[in-house]
Amino acid sequence: MKYICKHIFTRILNVEVDFASKVEEFVAFNGPKLSYTKLPLGKEFFIRSNDLLFEQGVNDLDISVQKWDDVPCFFNAGAKSVIPYDIFAASFYLISRYEEYLPHVKDVHERFTAEQSLAFKFRFLDKPVIDIWAFKLREKLQEKFPDYVFPDRECTYTSTIDIDNAYAYKYKSFVRSSGGFINDFIKFQLGSFWDRFAVLTNIKKDPNNTFEKLLSLSEEYKMETIFFFLVGDYTTFDTNVSASKRKFRLLIKHIVDYVQVGLHPSYFTMKDSKMLKKEKERLESITNIPTSKSRQHFLRFSLPETYQNLIDLEIYEDYSMGYASDVGFRASTCTPFYFYDLDFEIQTPLKIYPFALMDTTLNDYLGLTPKQSLGRIRDIQNEVKAVNGSFITLFHNESLSGYKRWKGWQRVYETMLKTANS
Template identity: 50%
Template sequence: MSYTKQALGNEFFVKSNDLLFEQGLNDIEINIMDWGGHSKCFFFNGDKSAIPFDIFAASFYLLSRYEEYLPHVKDEFGRFTASESIAYKHKFLHQPVVDIWAYKFKEALQKQFPDFEFPTKTYSIKPIIDVPNPYRYKLSGIMRTIGGTLKDVFRFKFKSLYTRFMVLMHFSHDPYDTFKYVINKQKQSKFRFSFFFLLGEYSTYDKGANVNNKSFISLIKHVGDYSNVGLKISYFAIDDADVLKKEKTKIEDIINKPLRASRQSFSKLNLPETYRNLIELNIKEDYTMGGYVNEIGFRAGSCTPFLFYDLDYEIQTPLKICPYHVMDFALLKHKSLLDKKRVLNNIINEVKQVNGQFVSVFHNYTLSYSDRWSGFKDLFNIILESGNNEN
């Protein structure tokens, strides 16, 4: 096999694009074409190549998030948005194109090397429970409780006022407290869930529980008896390594073992700085990359975990990126429960076709009895059943 500009003979030849031989970043022209009627591709390289495009350069472009290093318009939280991506613009965000390409590449290789054996993959799921605040009314402290009560009164939110009273008087269940339900689901599943708890200080962006509250600490320990526990990095810790280090130390003291995985608040990433901070603190996995908060799909073009490549330093790092493919908020744009189920099943099927890992992000309050999240327990069960039904 050769990967050059010109074939050397009759070998398996893939004509190369310049991308993987360059240093630094350039504003690259991307021309999209169809491949086999099922997926899109780019970096076309002509008919003489065994593959009609540079599969290595195209995969690298998507997985490294090359386009996120280039100038782009950010949203109000400083995030790279779906509408800025080539996958969204050219309508292939809904497909794990890198995995699709890999399977087609495998088929082409097998034709020329029929005796070559490839490792097999199987479909799996990785349910993520994001916990920015474990409770709606409990553990808020006196000042926040008084402030919340006054807001309910002045805004005529009497239903919320009544629920707050019933919860605080222990006559009713806190609507955000869905942990017993999720843990029962964990017990029935062969796949391990991951919970990400926010331990940052109270701020404009983060309004979690008091990190020193004994009940909150007991909850984290209890969840850790059944599922993986990771850190939901606070908004200000994303750009402040010292704050991040304090939050990491706090959760390690609670779970009594080294922190392995993280997620960023608001799914915000500043590449490459965000990931460099994680690597510096020896965090092994991150679950922030994936789809987008308001769009379902494959941000990096893949449903297979991969190692982060730092484009500025030109080095592969030990940080494993575990992309998610659907967040609960992205399903809200679909009005009916039937439409939500259809969209969810479609994205699950895309992952199943390439034997990938389906990663979903649901918040603890998503599984509450709130009108806004009506039917989301059914959607969560669809994900769990998709994994449990696999042999």
């Protein structure tokens, strides 16, 4: 109860809130007050409570999604409640990722998919409904307490960049480069064969080397930017330049002089805490800065195990909360929140920064053109701006290259920054 109230009142509405469990204490308080129970005590602002926040464990709940005005909502609160739905229980269900603890079918990468979520099934994945509900609650509270002044919060934007492949062709081992040439030749990919040769002989610049462009855009638009570097060992799914390569290490050192840098834990770290620890220490040995930010490669995480491992390693900010297959708000909020561990029934120190969209989702999964993608981006931006939330995006250095499948995408990122900045 305290956890979700802090999110709605303190983090979304910028209002300090205190709690009273004794009736006498509640009655004696003269300021704005709200009761959350089965029956009202008097004529106070009353919300009838659902049982969810007073239970322990995870149960298969029967949820009926309806409309509060034009916004989807659930957990009907009945006629006596000032607002028609228990938004505290509904918000907790969504933000704790309660449904991801229930039995579900995972995709090929062992991920909970957007299509299985309540938000996708009832078509509110593209809306930060928890923030919207909070602002609707604020309207009702202002009617009840007209003298109380609610402070506003500012809309923020954070650009995050994943470095899965710092370079398309450069600084790979002899074996990998030779294999690349042979593969291009066998598949008659003569364009790739020539590009690989031209880059390796310094005739051309490596197409993935878009780092100076990214840094200049960050500076031009005064945008908070975070780079997440993959420094894991080579696997089928982790194909970045080796972290032992001097040029790659110098690149990371260069980037950390200008923007924040976080860890991009490799594919198999989802369930391997030792591997996660090794990669964290590897990045710290390069940057000489403690690593506190992280985003899982392939967005592979398992609740609550992966997050428990991050906490054990003193990583306190995670940026993995989003879907690969669709844009929108996986936790139904555009406000950073603390992870609530349903196994131990505690709020943890791990702060979750939910991202709203990813470049590969728009291009690869949804098959949108750059122009169509800008339309979707603007729609999501407008949803965040309407509640003065935090707009967080995920792009890759490759998507600014204009190379191969990213042809025509160079301006998408810059246009997004421009509209966010306005």
